[in-house]
Amino acid sequence: MRIVVLAGGIGGARFLRGLKAAAPDADITVIGNTGDDIHLFGLKVCPDLDTVMYTLGGGINEEQGWGRADETFRVKEELAAYGVGPEWFGLGDRDFATHIVRTQMLAAGYPLSAVTEALCARWQPGVRLLPMSDDRVETHVAIEEDGEQRAVHFQEYWVRLRASVDARAVVPVGAEQAEPAPGVLEALGDADVILFPPSNPVVSVGTILAVPGIREAIADAGVPVIGLSPIVGDAPVRGMADKVLAAVGVESTASAVARHYGSGLLDGWLVDSVDAGTVAEVEAAGIRCRAVPLMMTDLDATATMAREALALAEEVRA
Amino acid sequence: MRIVVLAGGIGGARFLRGLKAAAPDADITVIGNTGDDIHLFGLKVCPDLDTVMYTLGGGINEEQGWGRADETFRVKEELAAYGVGPEWFGLGDRDFATHIVRTQMLAAGYPLSAVTEALCARWQPGVRLLPMSDDRVETHVAIEEDGEQRAVHFQEYWVRLRASVDARAVVPVGAEQAEPAPGVLEALGDADVILFPPSNPVVSVGTILAVPGIREAIADAGVPVIGLSPIVGDAPVRGMADKVLAAVGVESTASAVARHYGSGLLDGWLVDSVDAGTVAEVEAAGIRCRAVPLMMTDLDATATMAREALALAEEVRA
Numbered sequence: 001m002r003i004v005v006l007a008g009g010i011g012g013a014r015f016l017r018g019l020k021a022a023a024p025d026a027d028i029t030v031i032g033n034t035g036d037d038i039h040l041f042g043l044k045v046c047p048d049l050d051t052v053m054y055t056l057g058g059g060i061n062e063e064q065g066w067g068r069a070d071e072t073f074r075v076k077e078e079l080a081a082y083g084v085g086p087e088w089f090g091l092g093d094r095d096f097a098t099h100i101v102r103t104q105m106l107a108a109g110y111p112l113s114a115v116t117e118a119l120c121a122r123w124q125p126g127v128r129l130l131p132m133s134d135d136r137v138e139t140h141v142a143i144e145e146d147g148e149q150r151a152v153h154f155q156e157y158w159v160r161l162r163a164s165v166d167a168r169a170v171v172p173v174g175a176e177q178a179e180p181a182p183g184v185l186e187a188l189g190d191a192d193v194i195l196f197p198p199s200n201p202v203v204s205v206g207t208i209l210a211v212p213g214i215r216e217a218i219a220d221a222g223v224p225v226i227g228l229s230p231i232v233g234d235a236p237v238r239g240m241a242d243k244v245l246a247a248v249g250v251e252s253t254a255s256a257v258a259r260h261y262g263s264g265l266l267d268g269w270l271v272d273s274v275d276a277g278t279v280a281e282v283e284a285a286g287i288r289c290r291a292v293p294l295m296m297t298d299l300d301a302t303a304t305m306a307r308e309a310l311a312l313a314e315e316v317r318a
Numbered sequence: 319m320r321i322v323v324l325a326g327g328i329g330g331a332r333f334l335r336g337l338k339a340a341a342p343d344a345d346i347t348v349i350g351n352t353g354d355d356i357h358l359f360g361l362k363v364c365p366d367l368d369t370v371m372y373t374l375g376g377g378i379n380e381e382q383g384w385g386r387a388d389e390t391f392r393v394k395e396e397l398a399a400y401g402v403g404p405e406w407f408g409l410g411d412r413d414f415a416t417h418i419v420r421t422q423m424l425a426a427g428y429p430l431s432a433v434t435e436a437l438c439a440r441w442q443p444g445v446r447l448l449p450m451s452d453d454r455v456e457t458h459v460a461i462e463e464d465g466e467q468r469a470v471h472f473q474e475y476w477v478r479l480r481a482s483v484d485a486r487a488v489v490p491v492g493a494e495q496a497e498p499a500p501g502v503l504e505a506l507g508d509a510d511v512i513l514f515p516p517s518n519p520v521v522s523v524g525t526i527l528a529v530p531g532i533r534e535a536i537a538d539a540g541v542p543v544i545g546l547s548p549i550v551g552d553a554p555v556r557g558m559a560d561k562v563l564a565a566v567g568v569e570s571t572a573s574a575v576a577r578h579y580g581s582g583l584l585d586g587w588l589v590d591s592v593d594a595g596t597v598a599e600v601e602a603a604g605i606r607c608r609a610v611p612l613m614m615t616d617l618d619a620t621a622t623m624a625r626e627a628l629a630l631a632e633e634v635r636a
Binding site: 041043075077081097101103122 | 421
């Protein structure tokens with residue numbers, strides 16, 4: 001079975017670990033969000049790709065969900081001693097090596113997809129990890145800070161400001177001109193199932209869908225497209241998805257997110273058991289819906305979620 | 319008193335520490351060798367400039383004479399895990415930060431001289447440190463390895479091969495097209511004394527002299543030019559200077575090095591007490607010469623050497 005997954009960072013990576021356990025023989029291609037990529041200290045940092053790579057490759061800091069295990073921060077401390085920031089972005093020493101290799105390969109002319117493949121040669125994530133695009137896309141967030149309107153990089157909004165101010169708009173700068181990376185459209189065309197893990201619907205999955213051609217390829221694939229709600233009850237399972245959902249005018253509920261994707265894209269949607277009351281509303285929007293436990297508390301629970309998603313796909317197909 | 323010093327790495331840096339102690343009120347400008355600069359992992363590394371900066375700024379690893387004190391190697395270990403080398407060059411985590419800041423500033427368009435000034439704003443070396451040139455100069459060494467003639471970067475010759483094979487030629491690639499960095503010719507023109515510390519006469523001082531204009535500015539300065547022999551007895555005090563001296567056809571003796579610089583450049587030369595027998599030979603070449611202890615065993619001994627050099631300068635001037 002060929003499964004394609006559109007993944008952001010922590011939520012996507014953890015779901016993928018469950019999916020690999022649930023479908024060990026599946027051929028899994030991950031289309032990773034690169035909209036939160038950022039240039040720091042002259043280096044190209046791809047947080048979501050790295051989170052997927054480290055999580056599936058066994059190098060992740062399990063507690064925080066991003067960055068490397070057993071990490072130190074010597075380089076960052078020294079950069080601060082030079083007065084060079086930003087200090088709010090937690091780049092560790094082991095992590096720096098990844099960005100140094102990536103930046104060096106990009107400077108040598110390799111596209112991001114080839115660089116990602118080279119990095120994965122070490123990590124052996126057990127999936128084919130593709131960036132959504134080799135072109136630069138950077139998500140910016142329009143905010144009002146200290147009475148002034150300004151646009152900040154998504155990482156600044158998310159990490160420095162911790163989404164503490166309202167997002168007035170979320171713009172994936174460069175997405176309109178971007179092309180899907182080599183292999184992306186082919187993977188979607190060859191897929192048996194397409195999954196949206198419980199990743200952020202705006203700045204993770206939404207950014208991937210903003211690359212021209214990807215949304216169309218999903219809609220035209222003619223295979224079940226199944227999503228898992230990142231909202232449980234009235235709150236995001238993790239992160240601050242409600243802030244960016246508000247910016248695009250979407251309520252922070254499992255049902256609203258499904259309707260935001262829409263029946264033109266989604267065939268099936270899993271909501272958490274606590275949201276069983278919204279199943280009828282989602283189905284009324286033309287999307288088959290089931291309520292199951294959606295908390296990725298451990299690998300078993302996550303694998304069960306993945307099995308439920310694949311089961312819903314078969315139900316849709318039949 | 320305005321003193322200009324042409325410095326390589328370890329020997330030059332240690333001598334400068336003695337000079338600062340010997341002449342605490344002097345205005346010291348250091349023209350640093352950049353011929354051993356190297357691009358590693360996409361980063362611009364300037365070993366000699368950094369050795370001077372770290373040594374005078376209190377950040378040096380005292381035992382080895384280069385690199386940072388209290389250093390770790392996490393980034394390098396991770397790079398090796400990606401299969402990215404070279405492994406023979408010892409870049410530590412704290413040191414990496416310096417190269418990251420430098421590379422970022424160079425990429426932003428600042429010349430190396432401005433970058434060096436910015437880095438020194440943190441280290442406060444107590445001297446004005448100028449790179450010999452803002453243009454790229456890289457010393458290459460022609461060798462025969464495994465029966466094949468090839469040219470290697472100086473660092474590869476010095477660090478990877480440890481000068482274990484003969485150097486057939488030493489070429490400061492790019493030097494002919496290089497211009498002295500801003501301030502270099504002005505400092506030489508304004509100097510009261512010019513000193514050559516016991517640095518390598520070929521790959522350190524020699525490379526600086528290879529930048530068109532610098533040798534002429536020294537010869538035309540009309541002030542005492544005093545050198546200290548890096549050769550004591552028949553051997554370099556440290557490093558493997560004999561290997562590169564042979565490549566330029568110069569014997570590895572204190573006298574031969576003085577005559578290699580020549581009386582057109584040098585006014586005075588200090589040799590070690592053990593080489594007192596060569597004083598007459600040096601003086602016969604038109605260079606005033608004194609034999610004094612030249613081992614930089616501690617700060618006091620080094621300060622005494624610096625005082626001897628300044629005394630010889632006054633003797634020449636009178």
